[in-house]
Amino acid sequence: MIEGIAASNGVAIAKAYELVTPDLTYEKRSINDPSEEIKRLENALATAKDELEKIREHTRQTMGEEHAEIFSAHLLILDDPEMITPIKDKITNEQVDAETALDETTNSFVEIFKNMDNAYMRERAADIQDVTKRVMAHLLEVTFPDPALIDEEVIVIASDLTPSDTAQLNRKFVQGFATDVGGRTSHSAIMSRSLEIPAVVGTKEVTGAVKQGDIVIVDGMAGNVIVNPTDEEIDTYKKKQADFERQQEEWAKLKNESTLTADNQQVDLAANIGTPEEADNVLEHGGEGVGLYRTEFLYMGKNQLPTEEEQYEAYKDVLEKMGDKPVVVRTLDIGGDKELSYLDLPEEMNPFLGFRAIRFCLENQSIFRTQLRALLRASSYGHLRIMFPMIATLEEFRDAKAILLEEEQNLKDEGQTVADDIEVGIMVEIPSTAVIAKQFAKEVDFFSIGTNDMIQYTMAADRMNERVSYLYQPYHPAILNLLSNVIDAAHAEGKWVGMCGEMAGDATAIPALLGLGLDEFSMSPTSILPARTQIRGLSKETMTSYKDNLLSMGTAEEVIEFIKDKTE
Numbered sequence: 001m002i003e004g005i006a007a008s009n010g011v012a013i014a015k016a017y018e019l020v021t022p023d024l025t026y027e028k029r030s031i032n033d034p035s036e037e038i039k040r041l042e043n044a045l046a047t048a049k050d051e052l053e054k055i056r057e058h059t060r061q062t063m064g065e066e067h068a069e070i071f072s073a074h075l076l077i078l079d080d081p082e083m084i085t086p087i088k089d090k091i092t093n094e095q096v097d098a099e100t101a102l103d104e105t106t107n108s109f110v111e112i113f114k115n116m117d118n119a120y121m122r123e124r125a126a127d128i129q130d131v132t133k134r135v136m137a138h139l140l141e142v143t144f145p146d147p148a149l150i151d152e153e154v155i156v157i158a159s160d161l162t163p164s165d166t167a168q169l170n171r172k173f174v175q176g177f178a179t180d181v182g183g184r185t186s187h188s189a190i191m192s193r194s195l196e197i198p199a200v201v202g203t204k205e206v207t208g209a210v211k212q213g214d215i216v217i218v219d220g221m222a223g224n225v226i227v228n229p230t231d232e233e234i235d236t237y238k239k240k241q242a243d244f245e246r247q248q249e250e251w252a253k254l255k256n257e258s259t260l261t262a263d264n265q266q267v268d269l270a271a272n273i274g275t276p277e278e279a280d281n282v283l284e285h286g287g288e289g290v291g292l293y294r295t296e297f298l299y300m301g302k303n304q305l306p307t308e309e310e311q312y313e314a315y316k317d318v319l320e321k322m323g324d325k326p327v328v329v330r331t332l333d334i335g336g337d338k339e340l341s342y343l344d345l346p347e348e349m350n351p352f353l354g355f356r357a358i359r360f361c362l363e364n365q366s367i368f369r370t371q372l373r374a375l376l377r378a379s380s381y382g383h384l385r386i387m388f389p390m391i392a393t394l395e396e397f398r399d400a401k402a403i404l405l406e407e408e409q410n411l412k413d414e415g416q417t418v419a420d421d422i423e424v425g426i427m428v429e430i431p432s433t434a435v436i437a438k439q440f441a442k443e444v445d446f447f448s449i450g451t452n453d454m455i456q457y458t459m460a461a462d463r464m465n466e467r468v469s470y471l472y473q474p475y476h477p478a479i480l481n482l483l484s485n486v487i488d489a490a491h492a493e494g495k496w497v498g499m500c501g502e503m504a505g506d507a508t509a510i511p512a513l514l515g516l517g518l519d520e521f522s523m524s525p526t527s528i529l530p531a532r533t534q535i536r537g538l539s540k541e542t543m544t545s546y547k548d549n550l551l552s553m554g555t556a557e558e559v560i561e562f563i564k565d566k567t568e
Helices: 034-063 065-078 081-094 098-114 117-139 161-170 189-194 231-252 280-284 308-323 355-361 366-382 395-415 432-436 437-441 451-459 466-471 477-492 510-515 525-535 540-546 547-551 557-568
Strands: 005-008 011-016 154-158 174-177 199-201 215-219 225-227 268-273 290-294 326-330 383-388 423-428 447-451 495-500 520-523
Touching: 005 432, 005 547, 011 174, 011 231, 034 065, 034 081, 034 117, 065 117, 081 098, 154 215, 161 432, 174 215, 189 199, 189 268, 189 525, 199 215, 215 231, 225 326, 231 525, 268 280, 268 525, 280 308, 280 525, 290 308, 290 520, 308 326, 308 366, 308 383, 355 366, 355 395, 366 395, 366 540, 383 395, 383 447, 395 423, 395 437, 395 466, 423 432, 423 437, 432 437, 432 451, 432 477, 437 447, 437 477, 447 477, 477 495, 477 510, 477 547, 477 557, 510 525, 510 540, 510 547, 510 557, 520 525, 520 540, 540 547, 547 557
Parallel strands: 011 154, 154 174, 174 199, 268 290, 268 520, 290 326, 326 383, 383 423, 423 447, 447 495, 495 520
Antiparallel strands: 005 199, 011 215, 215 225
């Protein structure tokens, strides 16, 4: 048994699928028969093409034509005589093996493309590297992992899962996953909850302990991974799996109910989403709105920026699906651990505290304005709320809002329809903003608290760094005091406050947040019904009476024990 962090509820039992980059090292060899090496190269190229065709078709069906174009570009490289002919010539003229010819030839192309002035051409360097790895894997006869090609029930085992990896996972076949790194708030964990598959992250050792084809059990509730279980263990976990499915059936009975506390006080339960398709999931799980639409997924996994029209269609799709339920759209939040390969952003020593989110948008106004125009054009199809991320100063909010108002006027001048009830708010994730929430509350329409970053900034502890993960403490009194300050400041101005960080769906945090006066809880769609069940058993008046106790405590452990004592 391997212990990790419970990231997504449920139990999965299936064969292991290792999603790890294989060792592509090789030894340079002199050869006697160039025709044999050229044949090996052609076979590897043909196999790579077959795979890419399948991946392109899978991507087209699951993510749309636009995402599939990435793989069309890769296929063009494999058919490009200007790339392939020099590799064959090198084999013949220098009498070297196919691996050496492939590596040395493509490396020279990569260097040429990397040094070009044109950003689009520089991007081709990354495409060539991706394609080369695939061909090299086939020359070396090692497995090159492709999550999109999984066609049987498996549990994915990986060091970590990138957003593009998780986007390719087919829920029909991927029963669960386990990773070496990550925490409950890492992207792989958040995506696992969106995909509704059991997950355990931060195990530190799962990739070393599991081999391809091993039978694995992932217990996403207890945070355990069992490798090659006994028949008795399989029976035990099948029962746990069935019990969880029955619990889900009970939760489902509350799908169309309002979220009322035991003393009949209303709160709203919304969901965090990353793609228009996930809006269906929100409604399926009884969500009362979208509390966070992460628009950066529109920008990821492609070769260029999305157009205004592409964005407009995506926003319109979500708003129409949600009907009269509110949708909070966060403007572009890239940087930190979310990079866009086609934007030539400088590497930073500390990207989480660097040039990202609203800082990037205010300096790249053409990108920002395109997004705002798309949002404003879509606004008449539903109940839109616009939120700016990572606001640290009032000046940033004022500048961002001024640009929004300019684009609204431009659209009206063009004869376009724009809704007249759009609320404009900010994500509170920087302690400086929480400290002067009183000043912000006079100018914003709402706050949405992003606890994932707020906790790591307040505690000076990188949430991805396992050595300091013990400092990532959602229930620390310092965090609760900041939250209380934000909520009180908003309510004093008649404004509402939501929370879109993972803390909002945390069963231990919910009673405390209710007592602090939080108005909207936004979480993974799968967390909504369990949260609704929990809230129906809590008295808001009673939780509010504990507020001073919680804020005066000294440690997170004291807070946890107090909440458990008062709610069990």
